[in-house]
Amino acid sequence: MLGTRNFHKLIEDELIRISKNLELHYDSNNIHVLEIARCSRLSYFERMDPLTDEFSNAVSSIFKNSLRKMLNGITREYKIEDLSIFATVDLIIDNDLIINFVPVSEIPKGPHPNDLLYTNACMFIFEKESGFVVYFSPEGKFTEFNVIKSKRMFEQVVRRARILHLLLKEKKTPVVEPSELCFSCKYFQRCFGQQKESEHLLDNIFGIGNKN
Ligand code: SF4
Numbered sequence: 562m563l564g565t566r567n568f569h570k571l572i573e574d575e576l577i578r579i580s581k582n583l584e585l586h587y588d589s590n591n592i593h594v595l596e597i598a599r600c601s602r603l604s605y606f607e608r609m610d611p612l613t614d615e616f617s618n619a620v621s622s623i624f625k626n627s628l629r630k631m632l633n634g635i636t637r638e639y640k641i642e643d644l645s646i647f648a649t650v651d652l653i654i655d656n657d658l659i660i661n662f663v664p665v666s667e668i669p670k671g672p673h674p675n676d677l678l679y680t681n682a683c684m685f686i687f688e689k690e691s692g693f694v695v696y697f698s699p700e701g702k703f704t705e706f707n708v709i710k711s712k713r714m715f716e717q718v719v720r721r722a723r724i725l726h727l728l729l730k731e732k733k734t735p736v737v738e739p740s741e742l743c744f745s746c747k748y749f750q751r752c753f754g755q756q757k758e759s760e761h762l763l764d765n766i767f768g769i770g771n772k773n
Contacts, residue, residue: 573616579623580623601721602748612748646718663696666699668702668703672694672706677694677708680693681708682715684708
Protein backbone atom coordinates (compact mmCIF):
# COMPACT_ATOMS: atom_id res chain seq x y z
CA MET A 562 0.00 0.00 0.00
CA LEU A 563 2.41 2.59 -1.30
CA GLY A 564 0.01 5.55 -1.06
CA THR A 565 -0.98 5.17 2.60
CA ARG A 566 2.36 4.32 4.18
CA ASN A 567 4.49 6.98 5.87
CA PHE A 568 7.92 5.99 4.53
CA HIS A 569 9.72 8.78 6.37
CA LYS A 570 8.40 7.47 9.70
CA LEU A 571 9.10 3.87 8.67
CA ILE A 572 12.80 4.64 7.95
CA GLU A 573 13.11 6.73 11.12
CA ASP A 574 11.65 3.97 13.33
CA GLU A 575 13.86 1.31 11.77
CA LEU A 576 17.05 3.35 12.31
CA ILE A 577 16.06 4.03 15.94
CA ARG A 578 15.43 0.29 16.44
CA ILE A 579 18.85 -0.64 14.99
CA SER A 580 20.66 1.98 17.08
CA LYS A 581 18.98 0.74 20.29
CA ASN A 582 20.28 -2.78 19.55
CA LEU A 583 23.80 -1.37 19.21
CA GLU A 584 23.73 0.58 22.48
CA LEU A 585 25.73 -0.59 25.47
CA HIS A 586 23.90 -0.17 28.74
CA TYR A 587 25.77 0.68 31.91
CA ASP A 588 24.41 0.86 35.45
CA SER A 589 25.62 3.43 38.01
CA ASN A 590 28.64 1.25 38.93
CA ASN A 591 29.76 1.20 35.29
CA ILE A 592 30.91 4.38 33.60
CA HIS A 593 32.29 4.77 30.09
CA VAL A 594 35.27 7.09 29.55
CA LEU A 595 33.18 8.89 26.93
CA GLU A 596 30.92 10.09 29.76
CA ILE A 597 33.91 11.43 31.68
CA ALA A 598 35.83 13.04 28.84
CA ARG A 599 32.80 15.24 28.04
CA CYS A 600 30.75 17.41 30.42
CA SER A 601 29.65 15.29 33.43
CA ARG A 602 26.39 17.19 33.66
CA LEU A 603 25.55 16.22 30.07
CA SER A 604 26.37 12.58 30.87
CA TYR A 605 24.18 12.74 33.97
CA PHE A 606 21.23 14.15 31.99
CA GLU A 607 21.69 11.50 29.29
CA ARG A 608 21.28 8.78 31.92
CA MET A 609 18.76 10.27 34.32
CA ASP A 610 16.55 12.60 32.33
CA PRO A 611 17.43 12.54 28.62
CA LEU A 612 15.94 14.87 26.08
CA THR A 613 14.62 12.62 23.35
CA ASP A 614 16.08 13.49 20.01
CA GLU A 615 16.05 9.80 19.17
CA PHE A 616 16.53 10.07 15.43
CA SER A 617 19.66 12.24 15.37
CA ASN A 618 21.09 10.14 18.23
CA ALA A 619 20.28 7.00 16.23
CA VAL A 620 22.06 8.14 13.06
CA SER A 621 25.27 9.22 14.82
CA SER A 622 25.23 6.07 16.97
CA ILE A 623 24.84 3.75 13.93
CA PHE A 624 27.59 5.63 12.09
CA LYS A 625 30.06 5.49 14.99
CA ASN A 626 29.24 1.86 15.89
CA SER A 627 29.45 0.68 12.28
CA LEU A 628 32.86 2.28 11.85
CA ARG A 629 34.07 0.73 15.10
CA LYS A 630 32.75 -2.68 14.09
CA MET A 631 34.50 -2.55 10.71
CA LEU A 632 37.76 -1.59 12.43
CA ASN A 633 37.40 -4.33 15.08
CA GLY A 634 37.07 -1.80 17.91
CA ILE A 635 37.48 -3.19 21.41
CA THR A 636 36.05 -2.26 24.83
CA ARG A 637 38.01 -2.96 28.00
CA GLU A 638 37.12 -2.62 31.69
CA TYR A 639 39.26 -0.91 34.36
CA LYS A 640 38.18 -1.70 37.91
CA ILE A 641 38.52 0.55 40.96
CA GLU A 642 36.76 -0.94 43.99
CA ASP A 643 33.03 -1.11 43.13
CA LEU A 644 33.41 1.16 40.08
CA SER A 645 34.19 -0.10 36.57
CA ILE A 646 35.45 2.36 33.96
CA PHE A 647 35.06 1.20 30.35
CA ALA A 648 37.03 2.46 27.38
CA THR A 649 36.47 1.66 23.72
CA VAL A 650 39.25 1.93 21.16
CA ASP A 651 38.38 2.19 17.45
CA LEU A 652 41.54 0.58 16.11
CA ILE A 653 44.75 -0.98 17.44
CA ILE A 654 47.66 -1.33 15.01
CA ASP A 655 50.44 -3.89 15.58
CA ASN A 656 49.05 -4.56 19.07
CA ASP A 657 50.74 -1.35 20.10
CA LEU A 658 49.23 1.79 18.60
CA ILE A 659 45.79 3.07 19.64
CA ILE A 660 43.77 5.08 17.11
CA ASN A 661 40.46 6.82 17.82
CA PHE A 662 38.51 8.41 14.97
CA VAL A 663 36.40 11.56 15.31
CA PRO A 664 34.09 12.64 12.45
CA VAL A 665 34.14 16.43 11.91
CA SER A 666 32.69 18.82 9.36
CA GLU A 667 35.98 20.74 9.23
CA ILE A 668 39.46 19.43 10.04
CA PRO A 669 40.63 21.22 13.22
CA LYS A 670 44.06 22.84 13.64
CA GLY A 671 44.57 21.07 16.96
CA PRO A 672 43.02 18.25 19.00
CA HIS A 673 40.09 18.97 21.31
CA PRO A 674 40.99 18.50 25.03
CA ASN A 675 38.07 16.04 25.45
CA ASP A 676 39.50 13.81 22.68
CA LEU A 677 42.97 13.93 24.25
CA LEU A 678 41.51 12.98 27.63
CA TYR A 679 39.62 10.08 26.03
CA THR A 680 42.53 8.61 24.06
CA ASN A 681 44.96 9.12 26.95
CA ALA A 682 42.59 7.12 29.22
CA CYS A 683 42.43 4.39 26.55
CA MET A 684 46.25 4.22 26.53
CA PHE A 685 46.24 3.51 30.30
CA ILE A 686 43.31 1.11 30.30
CA PHE A 687 44.70 -0.85 27.31
CA GLU A 688 48.29 -0.52 28.63
CA LYS A 689 49.66 0.98 25.39
CA GLU A 690 52.33 3.62 24.96
CA SER A 691 51.23 5.26 21.68
CA GLY A 692 47.94 6.84 20.75
CA PHE A 693 46.49 9.09 18.05
CA VAL A 694 43.28 11.04 17.59
CA VAL A 695 42.29 11.12 13.92
CA TYR A 696 39.81 13.72 12.66
CA PHE A 697 38.17 12.99 9.33
CA SER A 698 35.71 14.95 7.21
CA PRO A 699 32.93 13.76 4.83
CA GLU A 700 35.20 14.68 1.83
CA GLY A 701 37.72 12.07 2.98
CA LYS A 702 40.31 14.50 4.40
CA PHE A 703 41.92 13.50 7.67
CA THR A 704 44.59 14.58 10.08
CA GLU A 705 46.11 12.82 13.09
CA PHE A 706 47.38 14.14 16.42
CA ASN A 707 49.78 12.26 18.62
CA VAL A 708 48.71 11.89 22.27
CA ILE A 709 51.51 12.06 24.82
CA LYS A 710 50.70 9.63 27.62
CA SER A 711 49.99 11.54 30.83
CA LYS A 712 49.40 9.96 34.25
CA ARG A 713 48.03 13.26 35.54
CA MET A 714 45.36 13.32 32.80
CA PHE A 715 44.39 9.73 33.57
CA GLU A 716 44.11 10.51 37.29
CA GLN A 717 41.78 13.35 36.32
CA VAL A 718 39.57 10.86 34.44
CA VAL A 719 39.49 8.50 37.43
CA ARG A 720 38.64 11.39 39.78
CA ARG A 721 35.84 12.58 37.48
CA ALA A 722 34.52 9.00 37.17
CA ARG A 723 34.39 8.66 40.96
CA ILE A 724 32.48 11.94 41.29
CA LEU A 725 29.96 11.02 38.55
CA HIS A 726 29.57 7.58 40.14
CA LEU A 727 28.69 9.19 43.49
CA LEU A 728 26.34 11.77 41.97
CA LEU A 729 24.48 9.09 39.97
CA LYS A 730 24.02 7.03 43.13
CA GLU A 731 22.81 10.03 45.11
CA LYS A 732 20.75 11.35 42.18
CA LYS A 733 22.47 14.75 42.42
CA THR A 734 22.97 16.78 39.24
CA PRO A 735 26.61 17.78 38.54
CA VAL A 736 27.38 21.49 38.37
CA VAL A 737 27.43 23.35 35.05
CA GLU A 738 30.75 23.02 33.20
CA PRO A 739 30.73 26.09 30.95
CA SER A 740 32.64 25.63 27.70
CA GLU A 741 32.30 26.49 24.01
CA LEU A 742 30.53 23.09 23.60
CA CYS A 743 27.55 24.47 25.58
CA PHE A 744 26.43 26.44 22.50
CA SER A 745 25.74 23.26 20.54
CA CYS A 746 24.57 21.19 23.54
CA LYS A 747 20.96 20.02 23.60
CA TYR A 748 20.79 20.83 27.34
CA PHE A 749 21.81 24.48 26.87
CA GLN A 750 18.41 25.82 27.95
CA ARG A 751 18.33 23.48 30.94
CA CYS A 752 21.69 24.80 32.15
CA PHE A 753 21.51 28.44 31.21
CA GLY A 754 17.81 29.29 30.82
CA GLN A 755 16.86 31.95 28.33
CA GLN A 756 19.20 32.00 25.33
CA LYS A 757 19.97 35.73 25.13
CA GLU A 758 20.81 36.06 28.82
CA SER A 759 22.85 32.84 28.73
CA GLU A 760 24.93 33.80 25.74
CA HIS A 761 25.65 37.09 27.47
CA LEU A 762 26.63 35.19 30.63
CA LEU A 763 28.95 32.80 28.73
CA ASP A 764 30.36 35.72 26.79
CA ASN A 765 31.27 37.37 30.08
CA ILE A 766 32.89 34.18 31.40
CA PHE A 767 34.77 33.10 28.29
CA GLY A 768 34.43 35.82 25.73
CA ILE A 769 32.98 33.12 23.45
CA GLY A 770 29.30 34.06 23.19
CA ASN A 771 27.55 35.11 20.01
CA LYS A 772 28.73 38.64 19.39
CA ASN A 773 26.15 39.40 16.64
S1 SF4 B 1 25.06 23.10 28.26
FE1 SF4 B 1 27.20 22.94 28.84
S2 SF4 B 1 27.16 22.58 31.09
FE2 SF4 B 1 25.11 22.16 30.29
S3 SF4 B 1 25.09 19.96 29.94
FE3 SF4 B 1 25.63 20.95 28.00
S4 SF4 B 1 27.86 20.97 27.95
FE4 SF4 B 1 27.23 20.58 30.08
